Amino acid sequence: MRISILGAGNMGRAIFNHLYQRREFELALIDPKIDKIWKSLGKSGKVKPPLLFRDLLHYTQNLNQQNTILVLAVKPNQLLPLHKEIKVSKNLSFANFVIVSVVAGISLSTLRKIFKTKNIIRAMPNTPVTIGQGMTGLYFPKNISPQNKDSVLKIFELLGKTLIVNSEKKLHSITALSGSGPAYFFNFYEALLSTSKELGLSKKEILLLVKQTAIGATAMFCEAKEPINILRENVTSKGGTTEIALETLDKYEFAKGVLQAVLNAKERSINLGSELNSEIQENTQK
Ligand SMILES: NC(=O)c1ccc[n+]([C@@H]2O[C@H](COP(=O)([O-])OP(=O)(O)OC[C@H]3O[C@@H](n4cnc5c(N)ncnc54)[C@H](OP(=O)(O)O)[C@@H]3O)[C@@H](O)[C@H]2O)c1
Structure with missing residues (x-):
């Protein structure tokens, strides 16, 4: 299975580290500072290194587009520049990709406009994934095939426990609770x-x-x-x-404070998401 990770920051690297240990995936990392990041990871030369790319254009020019799971792990505010990058690379198609977005608050409808594919899944992990004790909420829309669903679940099960939810909206609650x-x-x-x-x-x-x-x-x-x-x-x-x-x-009023804290976090997730989604959707229409 080929798994590519777009954005090798905290979350991207945490996911990469667990997959890399298993040595059963063909891995690629894409990040503007990829050389520096790879050096800082200090992996031994004994195992096959992943494919390293500094941007999507470079990545797609150098790889045949076989079935690939692309883990999207950039910050929400980095999606607009990413959309510009995709627009410039005219031959770039995500038809053979299954995209798994861990980007908080960015809806499937926005992501579909950026990547022009419906093969997108949303995941909400938390930081204990770095030590394999994470909790990841996942939403699979109905169009995702059972085979792709299993492959994506396998990735997050390596990072801890998973919970599949039946509505995208529940990801706000997951963000507020386990995120x-x-x-x-x-x-x-x-x-x-x-x-x-x-x-x-x-x-x-x-x-x-x-x-x-x-x-x-x-x-x-x-x-x-x-x-x-x-x-x-x-x-x-x-x-x-x-x-x-x-x-x-x-x-x-400890319990009351906890309840209010979680509810405020959920509300913030909804509000942040809706502002960013409108901004991105406006820009993708231009
Ligand atoms: N950390 C968490 O606990 C957590 C939990 C759940 C979900 N998330 C989500 O995970 C995502 C990543 O968070 P993070 O904490 O890992 O952020 P981060 O450390 O800032 O990582 C993002 C990485 O993506 C790179 N990048 C930016 N634009 C890119 C592009 N066009 N192509 C390739 N790489 C690009 C960034 O490079 P530069 O630094 O050079 O811009 C950076 O290395 C966020 O959307 C967040 O909502 C995080």
């Missing part, structure tokens, strides 16, 4: 870490305590047969330390 989610957890851990002085613990001591508690609680959450409220109740004895701590979080 931004790692930062919510980091923020909570940061808040716990910031208590070191008041608790009289050194930075090293509190780091160990918070990290291992996060690992332990997450493992229990993932493995336990009981629902999470039972896990919480099991730690909370009447009149004890956990009870007063949780009552305090309640007093500061």
Whole structure:
């Protein structure tokens, strides 16, 4: 299977690294700074390097267009310049491609105007894909063949877990929950870490305590047969330390704050998407 990655930034490189380890794909990376990026990846010379290109034109001129999965991993604001690049390369057709866009907020309808193909899938990964523990939401429109669906799923299953949704709109919710989610957890851990002085613990001591508690609680959450409220109740004895701590979080409306945070993230995803989609769609009509 040939998999090409357009945009070798944080997300593009994370996806590339997992595919590269498997040594079963014919890989290509396309990025304006590709030479510098490849050097910085420091891969050993023992395995076959991927094909490296600095732009799409260079890529299509040098490769026959066999069936290819093209992972689109540029920033949303880089899509307009990319569209100009595609327009200039008159012979460039994406008919033999299946495009998988990880670009947040950019709709299938906009992407179809840029690439002039309906073979486009949207994926919403999160940063833990870098360590193979990612969560990726995927939306496959009905026209995607079962074979192409399986190939794309295989890529994201190498990066962690996947969830296929039946509506493109649900990708906004996924963005708000698992896309931004790692930062919510980091923020909570940061808040716990910031208590070191008041608790009289050194930075090293509190780091160990918070990290291992996060690992332990997450493992229990993932493995336990009981629902999470039972896990919480099991730690909370009447009149004890956990009870007063949780009552305090309640007093500061912790759960309400979390709900509002996630809803605001979803709304931001919808708004950012709609502004960019209109701007790109206007430009693709010119
Ligand atoms: N990071 C995340 O957690 C995350 C999660 C889900 C989805 N995403 C999505 O993933 C996409 C990439 O994010 P990122 O954090 O990886 O961004 P990034 O680090 O900025 O990577 C984008 C890369 O694409 C290159 N590029 C720009 N225009 C190009 C073109 N025409 N052809 C080829 N390469 C081009 C950029 O080069 P220059 O730097 O030289 O412009 C850069 O190396 C975004 O759309 C984002 O919404 C990211």
